[in-house]
Amino acid sequence: MTPTTLEARWQQLTAKLGVADALRTATFRQLTAAYEGSGRHYHSLAHIRTLLETVEQHQAQVQELPLVQLAVWFHDAVYNPMRDDNEARSATLAQEFMAKTSLTPAQRQRVAFLIERTKDHTQPQPAADTDLHLFLDADLQxxxxxxxxxxxxxxxxxxxxxxxxxxxxxxxxxxxxxxxxxxxxxxxxxxxxxxxxxxxxxxxxxxxxxxxxxxx
Structure with missing residues (x-):
């Protein structure tokens, strides 16, 4: 059964990754604070919920569901409209968290790659990367x-x-x-x-x- 609250979704996802309870809770608070910042109007928790629900609706087509879900959670974690490196900085934040999980270096790099591809939706995308395609489409829906x-x-x-x-x-x-x-x-x-x-x-x-x- 799919959890209904964002916190429950986060706990279910990170429980599978060998993350200590304290870190899971602290990171959820960190992400929540970021997405609930006073300058956030569209790139907020509501946006994250929409993407997570979209990915869940299409999860039968997803190859690496936890990685796509992590990319959703972190892809706008850093958002300063006056800068052009938000995606790279969000990917770095995700990497810092994932370094404390059971994910392999390749898996961690994969999540960072997904996040970084949201910088420009008009660039050509790898033809066979169906997880990336769904993630980008969910973001642009x-x-x-x-x-x-x-x-x-x-x-x-x-x-x-x-x-x-x-x-x-x-x-x-x-x-x-x-x-x-x-x-x-x-x-x-x-x-x-x-x-x-x-x-x-x-x-x-x-x-x-x-x-x-x-x-x-």
Missing amino acids: ILGAPEADYWQYARQVRQEYRLVPDILYRRGRRQVLEKLLNSPVLYQTPEFRQKLDAAARRNLQAELRQWEKGGL
């Missing part, structure tokens, strides 16, 4: 969400960049939207591509048009 949910996401991201003046944010956000729209592949898996690609492109176009008019 908000783009193909119903219109109201998408606009909430767009506003939440703007809040996370609230220290950036509108004129600079508008320029940067338009570049992000155009890069996504120009990518021939948004979703790596056939299921997500069929279900979300068209809606995602509509949402991205709608936001781009809004920024061309002046803002959200």
